[in-house]
Amino acid sequence: MIHSVIDIGSNSIRLSVYKIKKADVVNLFNDKIMAGLGAHISKGQLTEKGIQRLIEALKHHKGIVDNFDVIEGVSVFATASLRNVSNYTEIIERVGSETGYSIELLTEKEEALYSFMGATHSHEARRGVLTDIGGGSTEIVYFKKKKISFLSSANIGSLNLYHKFVERLIPTKTERKKMEKYINKKLDKLDLPKKDEEILCIVGGTGRAALKLYNEIYEKDSQNRVMESEKLCLLLDRFEEMKIRDIMNELLEIKPERIHTLVPGMIILNQVRLRCRTPWILVSETGVREGYIYYNFTRRVK
Secondary structure, three states: OEEEEEEEOOOOEEEEEEEEEOOEEEEEEEEEEOOOHHHHEEOOEEOHHHHHHHHHHHHHHHHHHHOOOOOOEEEEEEOHHHHOOOOHHHHHHHHHHHHOOOEEEOOHHHHHHHHHHHHHOOOOOOEEEEEEEOOOOEEEEEEEOOEEEEEEEEOOOHHHHHHHHOOOOOOOHHHHHHHHHHHHHHHHOOOOOOOOOOOEEEEOHHHHHHHHHHHHHOOOOOOOOEEEHHHHHHHHHHHHHOOHHHHHHHHHHHOHHHOOOHHHHHHHHHHHHHHHOOOEEEEOOOOHHHHHHHHHOHHHHO
16 A cells, blocks of 8 residues: 655654555655744744644645545644644644644654654664654653663754754854753653663654764765764864854755754754763664554554
């Protein structure tokens, strides 16, 4: 069967189309809109402008899906983008009325579970920590023998940190310190296991963008998917020594749509890797959308 998934995040809204044959899942097509819903939250609610951006993005994706007769079904889910706003019921009703799509609101545990399932299908690590750093939340999963041993989530993300702490476009040294203090307060509340781990696996756009920057700066092969933890920290330190314009030019070449969120996302990643004391960071090619498919479709045929 051919099935599509629309993932409503705080930073981007993504459409992915998959071919599912028994337990095998193949990604056929992807489309992305940088809607930045996290920037349209006021007094705990998604604003009218934010709701309109969401509806427009879903109509765009619906137009693509409707042009492919082979697509048999569409699943639409939201994470912290709607989970953390108080008017999510109204939003879901309006989306249903104007697009015909029914939005499934994932819990923190479901999001973490799907990210874990998606990532563990694309790498061989049997023990370690997985993190999914989104625009509005960060999920953390400890696993052993490819089974979850600890799972939690914090409402810190690359986009909400940017809006909370960064005055201009790139965080200053002082803003970075404030972010690190804030992140650690949030992580303290999770009561994470205190032990060294073999590897930290990251899923999502922050990880992919950080890896692209890492490979470019350290002259690695473009297919490399592993970062040395200490070198990630050195990248952040390097930004503090550069002029703002030079940082902007560098990020624009690497990932222009993440120029404002990449550094906050990397700061979160660095604090997570310090907690799990791992020497290596593995960037997964698959994540929450693939995990959603594995959990809800391939398990039915086993």
